[in-house]
Amino acid sequence: MTRSVRHGAHGARDARNPRARRSRRAWRGYLYVLPALLVYLTFAVLPALHTAYLSLFAWDGVTLGEWVGLDNYREVFADPALRGSVLHALVLVVFFSGLPILAGLAMTGLLSPGRSPGGALGRRRGLSAYRLLFMLPQVVPLVAVGVTWRWLYGADGLINETLEGIGLGGWTRAWLGDFDWALVAVGLVGTWVLSGLCMMLFLSGVHKIDPQLYEAARLDGAGPVREFVSVTLPQLRGELAVALTVTLVAALAGFDIVYVTTGGGPGEETTVPGLLVYRLAFSDGKVGLASALGVVLSLLILVLVYVVGRLSRPGRTPA
The missing domain is CATH 1.10.3720.10 (MetI-like)
Structure with missing residues (x-):
């Protein structure tokens, strides 16, 4: 009974506030894409940023690199x-x-x-x-x-x-x-x-x-x-x-x-x-x-x- 009342209160509040309902749906969508996003960040974005960082050094891949800027x-x-x-x-x-x-x-x-x-x-x-x-x-x-x-x-x-x-x-x-x-x-x-x-x-x-x-x-x-x-x-x-x-x-x-x-x-x-x-x-x-x-x-x-x-x-x- 208490759960039904609470659910009804949330439903009435969502009906009065469509923005809150859209926000809840948006966050739910983000949770669905989160695993793929983590994979993309790990294997695409972070290596790209690391490459941009390495481009600022004179480095042979073995010894310590020397900062050379641009x-x-x-x-x-x-x-x-x-x-x-x-x-x-x-x-x-x-x-x-x-x-x-x-x-x-x-x-x-x-x-x-x-x-x-x-x-x-x-x-x-x-x-x-x-x-x-x-x-x-x-x-x-x-x-x-x-x-x-x-x-x-x-x-x-x-x-x-x-x-x-x-x-x-x-x-x-x-x-x-x-x-x-x-x-x-x-x-x-x-x-x-x-x-x-x-x-x-x-x-x-x-x-x-x-x-x-x-x-x-x-x-x-x-x-x-x-x-x-x-x-x-x-x-x-x-x-x-x-x-x-x-x-x-x-x-x-x-x-x-x-x-x-x-x-x-x-x-x-x-x-x-x-x-x-x-x-x-x-x-x-x-x-x-x-x-x-x-x-x-x-x-x-x-x-x-x-x-x-x-x-x-x-x-x-x-x-």
């Missing part, structure tokens, strides 16, 4: 090799982000030509096989991808053999050892790996588009291309933002493909920040400088992701 950051921006690695990563954005998104949109337009008035996605024979084929690079480990493409790009690899076979022997070269083409060759591997991921993101987004939009476009006389540009593309804004975020991170923080295919060579032509951080920390004994480069790279990624998020916010509904 000297490591000055070296990041002053050293041509360090600046060059960031520029190489920005070039790879074109191949890891721009080309895969364009290829994914093109494949989405070919594989899902709108919806029927009944709401079913336009069918294409062999659609499942196409999806499996283009998603295969996401299943294969990147180390295996790098080894395979290193063989394909080799002096006696399949690419050069094909060029010889079709009478373009003058184009053959050691692609990964060529100072002019090595970075492009590595970038095209990233294009191949990420195009299927972008395609699957966009195909999943097509499923949520209202079929009546396609029907209205057809009644206005829109063809397949106009239908894709005016209906499908504007409705994929969220998927485009996700694809752009994922591919940007892959381009700027990439390590596996470059390490396996070229190791940063020839010279420093394919050196990227992820590879340089590894070298500085574990080969050159410059943990502080490696940490500073990692912090700069992380900030660059955060800024770009923030810009993508701002640009992808819904605006006016397309006519």
Whole structure:
């Protein structure tokens, strides 16, 4: 009886004070996410803060470090090799982000030509096989991808053999050892790996588009291309933002493909920040400088992701 009276008193007080009820629900929600938050703080936030702290020291990873303040950051921006690695990563954005998104949109337009008035996605024979084929690079480990493409790009690899076979022997070269083409060759591997991921993101987004939009476009006389540009593309804004975020991170923080295919060579032509951080920390004994480069790279990624998020916010509904 007393418990019922107390519960009734709390209920009446909550009814009179909606803010207290919302506050109680909010705290309950925080309790549910607390375990995941603790894991995130332990394995993501705290290591990031520790890296930022190490970037203020000249430390070889073994002996006591020497406080140098912002000297490591000055070296990041002053050293041509360090600046060059960031520029190489920005070039790879074109191949890891721009080309895969364009290829994914093109494949989405070919594989899902709108919806029927009944709401079913336009069918294409062999659609499942196409999806499996283009998603295969996401299943294969990147180390295996790098080894395979290193063989394909080799002096006696399949690419050069094909060029010889079709009478373009003058184009053959050691692609990964060529100072002019090595970075492009590595970038095209990233294009191949990420195009299927972008395609699957966009195909999943097509499923949520209202079929009546396609029907209205057809009644206005829109063809397949106009239908894709005016209906499908504007409705994929969220998927485009996700694809752009994922591919940007892959381009700027990439390590596996470059390490396996070229190791940063020839010279420093394919050196990227992820590879340089590894070298500085574990080969050159410059943990502080490696940490500073990692912090700069992380900030660059955060800024770009923030810009993508701002640009992808819904605006006016397309006519």
